[in-house]
Amino acid sequence: MRSLQDAIYNWLTIKVVMDARPEDESAQQTFQLFDEILKEDFQAENVRVEKDEIMYLVSVMQEGEDKKLRFPVELIDIMINQIEEEPEKYPNYDTELK
Incomplete structure (x- = not known):
């Protein structure tokens, strides 16, 4: 990742998914x-x-510097929205089956 903004974008997008799907390893x-x-x-x-x-x-x-970034909700929530719209494409595999 080239910038803090890119890193925060990726971090936040997957955080939203993780928060919505706490069982998703x-x-x-x-x-x-x-x-x-x-x-x-x-x-x-x-x-x-x-x-x-x-x-x-x-x-x-x-x-040591406080930085603030803003991201449109629609940009960040796109992944979780897609998962919720088509859950059959995003199964949560049980890791105990490995």
Whole structure:
């Protein structure tokens, strides 16, 4: 990822999926990956998310500086909306079957 904004976008998109599907281990693992990228590659800390009707508002501390980013709800929620519209395409595989 080239920028903090890209990293936060990916992190937030999968966070929304993970929050909506807490049993989805793939979402949890993907979230952990993006969370590590934020921390290790971008030295991002204390990520806070607020949502209103139009935007996700993200605050993050990076190298001692508080940064704020905004993302349209429709942009972030596209993945979870797609999963909810066509759940048969996104099964949650039981990891105990491995």
